[in-house]
Amino acid sequence: MSLNLTRRDLARLITRIENGERGAQEALNALYPHTGRARVIGITGAPGSGKSTLVSEMARAWRLRSGLDQPQVAIVAVDPSSPFSGGAILGDRIRMRDLYGDSGIFIRSMASRGALGGIAAATADVVSALDAYGFEIVLIETVGAGQLEVDVARIAQTVIVVEAPGAGDEVQAVKAGILEIADVIAVNKADREGVAQTISALQSALDIAPANGHHGARAATELASDDGTGWRPPIVKVSALNREGIVELLAAVDTHRDYLVATGEGERRYQQRIESDIKARLRELLLQTAMRRITQIDYQAVLAAVGQRSLHPAEAALKLLDSLHL
Amino acid sequence: MTTLPEPKPGASEISARPLRILIAKPGLDGHDRGAKVIARALRDAGMEVIYTGLRQTPEMIAEAALQEDVDAVGLSILSGAHNVLLPRIAEALRERGLSDVPIFAGGIIPDEDVPALVQAGIAGVFGPGSPIADIIAFIRARTPARD
Numbered sequence: 001m002s003l004n005l006t007r008r009d010l011a012r013l014i015t016r017i018e019n020g021e022r023g024a025q026e027a028l029n030a031l032y033p034h035t036g037r038a039r040v041i042g043i044t045g046a047p048g049s050g051k052s053t054l055v056s057e058m059a060r061a062w063r064l065r066s067g068l069d070q071p072q073v074a075i076v077a078v079d080p081s082s083p084f085s086g087g088a089i090l091g092d093r094i095r096m097r098d099l100y101g102d103s104g105i106f107i108r109s110m111a112s113r114g115a116l117g118g119i120a121a122a123t124a125d126v127v128s129a130l131d132a133y134g135f136e137i138v139l140i141e142t143v144g145a146g147q148l149e150v151d152v153a154r155i156a157q158t159v160i161v162v163e164a165p166g167a168g169d170e171v172q173a174v175k176a177g178i179l180e181i182a183d184v185i186a187v188n189k190a191d192r193e194g195v196a197q198t199i200s201a202l203q204s205a206l207d208i209a210p211a212n213g214h215h216g217a218r219a220a221t222e223l224a225s226d227d228g229t230g231w232r233p234p235i236v237k238v239s240a241l242n243r244e245g246i247v248e249l250l251a252a253v254d255t256h257r258d259y260l261v262a263t264g265e266g267e268r269r270y271q272q273r274i275e276s277d278i279k280a281r282l283r284e285l286l287l288q289t290a291m292r293r294i295t296q297i298d299y300q301a302v303l304a305a306v307g308q309r310s311l312h313p314a315e316a317a318l319k320l321l322d323s324l325h326l
Numbered sequence: 327m328t329t330l331p332e333p334k335p336g337a338s339e340i341s342a343r344p345l346r347i348l349i350a351k352p353g354l355d356g357h358d359r360g361a362k363v364i365a366r367a368l369r370d371a372g373m374e375v376i377y378t379g380l381r382q383t384p385e386m387i388a389e390a391a392l393q394e395d396v397d398a399v400g401l402s403i404l405s406g407a408h409n410v411l412l413p414r415i416a417e418a419l420r421e422r423g424l425s426d427v428p429i430f431a432g433g434i435i436p437d438e439d440v441p442a443l444v445q446a447g448i449a450g451v452f453g454p455g456s457p458i459a460d461i462i463a464f465i466r467a468r469t470p471a472r473d
Contacts, residue, residue: 008423011395019343086344087369093390094379100386107393111344111374 007106010133014108017129018122028125031132038131039071040138041253042152044118044178045162047144050188052077052095053240054162054249055141059105060098061246062137071136074106075099076126078119080143081111088112092141106135118142118149124277127155147177154273157266158183158256160249161233163202165194179205182233184252190237190245202235231259290324298323345373345469348396350387351380352415353405360432361402367458368400373465384411388418391427397469400461401448403433409442416447428468432456 005013016024043055059073077092090109099105108126115121119142130138142152153159161182179185179202187198234252238245260266302319305311311319349365351358358380365375376394378387391399399419403411412431419427430450431443440451450464 008392008395011393015346015395021343081374082369085370085372087372088344088374089365089369090374090376091379093376097379097382097386100383100389107390109374109376109394113344 005133010106010129011108013129014126017125018110018113018120020122024125028128031129034132035128036131038074038127038135038138039158039257040127040131040140040156042140042142042156042159043162044142044145044149044152044159044181045186045188046146046164049144049162049164050240051141051144051162052092054186054188054238054246055092055139056096056099057240057243057246058250059096059137059139061250063102063104070104072104072106072134073137073139074108074130074133074135075139075141076108076110076123076130077141078110078112078123078143081113083114086113106130112143115151116148117151118145119151119155124155145178150178150181153181154276157260157269158253160184160186160253162186162188163198164189165192165198183231183256184249185233185235186238186245186249187235188238188240191239191242195237199235199237206232230263231256231265290320293324294320295323345398345465346376346394346396347373347398347400347465348376348378348387348391348394349400349402350378350382350390351402352382352384352387352411353403353407354381355403355405356380357404358402360404361400364400364402364432364458364461368462368465371462384414384418387415388422388424391419391424392422396427398428398430398465401429401431401433403431403435406434408433408435409439412443412448413446420447428465430461430464432461 013024013027015021017028043051043058045051055075055077059075062071062073065071075096077090077096079088079090079092081088088111090111092109093107096107099107108130110120110123110126112118112120113122119140120126123140127138127140140152140156142149159181161178161184163185165187185202187195187202189195234255236245236249236252238249240246257266260269298320302311302316306313306316347368349361349368351361361377365377368375376390376396378390382390387399387401399415401412401415408431412429416429419425419429425447428449429447430452431448432452433454435443435451435453437453443451449468450461452461452464
């Protein structure tokens with residue numbers, strides 16, 4: 001462990017980060033130079049595809065590796081917050097009970113708290129804290145995701161998309177936006193019927209994706225995965241429940257890591273990641289700053305004008321910006 | 327140009343700090359309906375409930391409470407082993423420095439067992455038919471803002 005923190009200290013720090021409490025940012029500033037060592041792996045997929053069980057088995061398999069290659073593993077499991085009460089039921093630990101008793105594993109459940117991208121707003125900072133603490137592997141399990149919850153690709157070096165037989169027919173496989181962020185595809189529940197069809201649907205979805213169009217679309221969203229340098233997401237058959245295919249899945253993740261290093265793609269993605277992180281934070285700060293400096297009079301005036309449809313919201317925003325005399 | 331404020335993670339989205347509550351079922355009975363009802367009710371009261379599922383040992387529960395940094399631990403037990411298991415959970419929490427985390431329990435717990443459990447560190451015992459509002463009030467009263 002690189003820092004003089006107990007596990008309890010770490011747990012409490014994570015709470016402060018989640019809540020944006022006093023002192024959390026100072027702690028993150030101090031931790032930041034110690035980050036950048038962990039391998040951060042995202043696991044996403046539809047509800048019921050078996051993500052939690054698979055994450056649990058991956059952690060177990062990593063811990064069973066021998067010698068120097070036996071990493072400390074942290075798991076961040078995100079579940080949705082209720083839009084009505086703001087509360088949440090975080091149930092991912094139910095499927096991770098086999099990990100109990102291994103002090104090299106740390107599991108933290110997080111509520112999405114209104115964020116819509118499949119992870120919480122504070123997930124990136126929580127991952128940083130775990131990285132600084134000394135976890136060599138950080139697994140992020142997203143909320144049950146469909147086609148839009150792709151934010152994990154902004155944090156993870158490797159994204160595993162979990163599919164299950166019967167969960168998505170061919171049309172789903174083709175349209176699912178989530179496949180576009182896949183670095184590795186795990187077809188879970190491979191003991192069930194329909195695996196062959198699922199795999200062939202996924203294969204043709206990968207075939208159809210035009211290399212160039214794909215590249216352009218991804219560059220635009222800063223979620224580049226297949227950048228034309230030749231990575232096609234491998235499809236790995238697993239059965240998390242029967243502990244089959246897990247070693248092969250870890251091998252695929254390792255191969256992707258080697259690819260990122262060998263091609264420079266990892267470095268390129270890292271640069272993109274920090275840039276989009278800074279921009280996102282700047283956007284937030286600019287909005288906060290602007291809202292503090294805009295006078296109530298100006299604000300209420302444009303609000304009324306837009307309400308009466310005499311002013312378009314875009315013009316209203318421009319007017320407010322002008323009032324700041326930047 | 328004025329100076330920018332300190333960045334806060336997700337500052338615009340987080341208004342209040344939600345309470346984090348661990349709900350666990352120690353022991354061997356396989357009935358988790360009660361635990362799930364409580365979990366739902368606490369979620370609807372705006373809390374974040376970490377539900378760990380069935381057949382948890384005292385050590386598993388205490389370790390989860392530590393990692394999840396919960397504000398309170400709720401235990402549902404129907405097996406009759408409460409006099410043994412609940413004090414062991416309180417002890418496992420103390421061993422990890424979590425003696426300040428309030429513990430409450432529900433299930434089939436006879437009245438005559440309650441004083442000894444309170445003595446052992448179970449701050450609230452809620453028998454069958456306890457109004458959920460009582461449990462929520464208990465949690466709110468026992469979890470003043472830390473920090």
